[in-house]
Amino acid sequence: MSATDPPRRDEGDAATSVDPPTELPGRSGVDPGGPRSDAGDPGNPGAAGVDPGAMVGDPPLLPPAPDPLLPVGPRTGYRWPQVAAAVALFFVVVSLPLWVGQAASGFLVDLLVLVALAQWWALLAGFAGTPSLSGGFHAGVGAYLWVALVSWGGLNPVVALALAAMGTAVVSLPTGWLLLKLAPAWTALAGLVAGAAGSALVAGVDEPSQQGRAIAAVSSLGPTVRRSLTTWLAVVLGVGSVVAVVAVRRSRLGLAAIAQRDDPEAASTLGVRADWSRQLMWTMAAAAAGTAGALVGFRTGVVSAAGAFDPLLWAVPPLVAAAFGGMRSLSGPAIGSLVYVVSERLLDRPAALALCAVAAAVLMVAVPRGLAEHATPVLAARLRPLTDRLRFRVPSGSSTTPAG
Amino acid sequence: MRWVDLVIEALLRAPTLALLALAFGVGQRFGARCELWGGAAAAVAAVGAGWLSSATGLGPVANAAAVVPLVFGAAYLLGVFVTTRPEIAGDPTRMFTASSLLAVAAVAVTVLWRGDDPVAATGGGNLRELFGGPSVSVDSAVDAAVASAAILALGALVTLSRFRVRLVVMDRAPELLVRAGHDARQVSALFGAVTASAAGLAGVLAARHGALTPTAAVALTVVGAETALLGGLGSIPGAIGAAVVLSLLGTLGDEVRQGWGGLAVHAVVLVVLFARQGHVGRWSTPRWEAAR
Numbered sequence: 001m002s003a004t005d006p007p008r009r010d011e012g013d014a015a016t017s018v019d020p021p022t023e024l025p026g027r028s029g030v031d032p033g034g035p036r037s038d039a040g041d042p043g044n045p046g047a048a049g050v051d052p053g054a055m056v057g058d059p060p061l062l063p064p065a066p067d068p069l070l071p072v073g074p075r076t077g078y079r080w081p082q083v084a085a086a087v088a089l090f091f092v093v094v095s096l097p098l099w100v101g102q103a104a105s106g107f108l109v110d111l112l113v114l115v116a117l118a119q120w121w122a123l124l125a126g127f128a129g130t131p132s133l134s135g136g137f138h139a140g141v142g143a144y145l146w147v148a149l150v151s152w153g154g155l156n157p158v159v160a161l162a163l164a165a166m167g168t169a170v171v172s173l174p175t176g177w178l179l180l181k182l183a184p185a186w187t188a189l190a191g192l193v194a195g196a197a198g199s200a201l202v203a204g205v206d207e208p209s210q211q212g213r214a215i216a217a218v219s220s221l222g223p224t225v226r227r228s229l230t231t232w233l234a235v236v237l238g239v240g241s242v243v244a245v246v247a248v249r250r251s252r253l254g255l256a257a258i259a260q261r262d263d264p265e266a267a268s269t270l271g272v273r274a275d276w277s278r279q280l281m282w283t284m285a286a287a288a289a290g291t292a293g294a295l296v297g298f299r300t301g302v303v304s305a306a307g308a309f310d311p312l313l314w315a316v317p318p319l320v321a322a323a324f325g326g327m328r329s330l331s332g333p334a335i336g337s338l339v340y341v342v343s344e345r346l347l348d349r350p351a352a353l354a355l356c357a358v359a360a361a362v363l364m365v366a367v368p369r370g371l372a373e374h375a376t377p378v379l380a381a382r383l384r385p386l387t388d389r390l391r392f393r394v395p396s397g398s399s400t401t402p403a404g
Numbered sequence: 405m406r407w408v409d410l411v412i413e414a415l416l417r418a419p420t421l422a423l424l425a426l427a428f429g430v431g432q433r434f435g436a437r438c439e440l441w442g443g444a445a446a447a448v449a450a451v452g453a454g455w456l457s458s459a460t461g462l463g464p465v466a467n468a469a470a471v472v473p474l475v476f477g478a479a480y481l482l483g484v485f486v487t488t489r490p491e492i493a494g495d496p497t498r499m500f501t502a503s504s505l506l507a508v509a510a511v512a513v514t515v516l517w518r519g520d521d522p523v524a525a526t527g528g529g530n531l532r533e534l535f536g537g538p539s540v541s542v543d544s545a546v547d548a549a550v551a552s553a554a555i556l557a558l559g560a561l562v563t564l565s566r567f568r569v570r571l572v573v574m575d576r577a578p579e580l581l582v583r584a585g586h587d588a589r590q591v592s593a594l595f596g597a598v599t600a601s602a603a604g605l606a607g608v609l610a611a612r613h614g615a616l617t618p619t620a621a622v623a624l625t626v627v628g629a630e631t632a633l634l635g636g637l638g639s640i641p642g643a644i645g646a647a648v649v650l651s652l653l654g655t656l657g658d659e660v661r662q663g664w665g666g667l668a669v670h671a672v673v674l675v676v677l678f679a680r681q682g683h684v685g686r687w688s689t690p691r692w693e694a695a696r
Contacts (some may be wrong), residue, residue: 131504193629353509
């Protein structure tokens, strides 16, 4: 190997070959990546963990906490109990429409729609550094594409819903190309502008939409059939969104987005095509929002311009839910969505919004990493005796102590 | 004659719109991260002024004099609260999220307090009736004068005062501000409060031309952002020019057919955005570039 060759991963990076420490990362001063490869190097004054500028008596510097957004190398952190639990949860969720009642069905639809929107919002904001308020625009586009396909195209409402999602994705390509060039906060504001423009355009062109356009093809379906179909479609939207978000997070797209977010210049120097990854995330998020907009139209049978494009319905709740649970973890948006939907059921909408927004802001200041990301290692430590006894292993990869 | 009245009315409303746009644009230019604050501050201040008017019978000047300092204080405290943690202050995405959450909370609390009905929100009637006078009147001229004075004051703050130097340094290299002995957090919160106050004053003035509800924060955010985008972030002449154009478009378009005014405004802004390919920086003036 010549001097200019980059070091091979198995020479300098022992993170994937050394068993992780038993302590929680970032809590005990133990390097979570195992021993450093440059320890003891006489040519390196900073080797062996000694800081030449440190004063005697200074507390030891804690190692930087591992970036929770990065995939943990080979998937050694998961063991069969977790996989079994995930599979069981998956089947429980997808079978929910078979055994939930009428009241629970409405709750489930609200929850799954919000989970889907919040997951995509968290992916765009937490990974790509692009907070988006264009949910109203995309939901409205999806809803009115669906209306056009059902009312004027005569298509089956469910088939039209899938086509509306694809149509929203197509519409989002030029808007993403335009808006993603703005500064992140202005991308969000321009999304609001696009939603207002869409609402004004639809209300100006289609007068019945000002009060609410009833969809005859949906109204003719019986309430039981419509409720059942709505629940199934919500399950597909929610579970599909979570699976897609996980796939994106663990793919090169997710890494490219992180690189772009953390250091755009370095990312572009290394040839990372982060713009494409952000555009793809934007498009997928738009498709999910369009599906949600069409799904709510399918559920109610009435679509209005004000409701379909309303940012207070489509853009703000995902923001609040993702911020409540933590926008850089997978479970955070789900937790936030659950809290928000439950609050909305217990209180009225403004009270729930005020409560959750204040709580999320306080949580952001108190726990900047996010509630879920903060609680996971704490919960894992509390559950360690139980998990050790059951031969479980926590995701952080701590060693297993056999029972007895 | 009717069209002349409409044009005059639109021109008198333009300074208020320009003030709202400057609250957005100048805040963004100097990194105050108050993108969603503007609309929320404007709506909450308008509702607060309506309530104050109905409760105490104060006139418009006293209303504004009472409400705007309250908005300033609240925005300053919230700005300090949000920037408590360096993890948030140093991350634009988290800063945007946190400030948006507080804006949403402010609007939602106002809805809980006064309701979202225009009558309830304004304390028993249309604000125009509370303040008195038709749209084209001495009152409108006074509103335009107040908004123009506020624009001049804000412009002087960010272009002529010594505070401007701190803003520029805070935006480009906050660590230098700290080394110079200034508290970057205080500067950020103070400037955020100034822009929120400007937006609040714009909201109080806008409410005199029609009833506003707390959820009008979204519409105010949209129109303020549109004007700021069209005129250029932080550009005072640009904001005034864009406000005149959009105000005329909105007023005259609505006169042709109800709803067309808003549609024309959105269309113009989107066309300009497409034409410029979203490169908002191209709108900046040499003066701003030199400041940067």
